[in-house]
Structure formats: C-alpha cells, structure tokens
Amino acid sequence: MNPIRLAKNWLSYRRTLSELGNLSSHTLSDIGLTRYDIRGIAARSFR
Known part of the structure; x- marks a missing residue:
C-alpha cells in the first residue's frame, strides 16, 4: 500500500x-x- 494512503487512512482511523x-x-x-x-x-476507515 502507498505510504501516503496508509498515513491518511491511519489519521482517519484515529479521528473516527x-x-x-x-x-x-x-x-x-x-x-x-x-x-x-x-x-x-x-x-x-483504515481499510
């Protein structure tokens, strides 16, 4: 997975x-x- 996408997904997970x-x-x-x-x-949201 793209590192930028992974970081965005992680931020979305934490925000949720x-x-x-x-x-x-x-x-x-x-x-x-x-x-x-x-x-x-x-x-x-992390998937």
Missing part, C-alpha cells in the same frame, strides 16, 4: 476513534452503537 469516543453513551445508544462498536467502525 476520537470523535466517537467523545460521544456520551446515551448519544451512542441513540444512533444504535455501543462503546464496544467504536473500534470496529473506526477500523472500516
């Missing part, structure tokens, strides 16, 4: 983790997620 991690459990529940789901969703 951060943004979802900052949401309250109630807000996550409202959108159908749990804290357990956050890493899986962020990993989709």
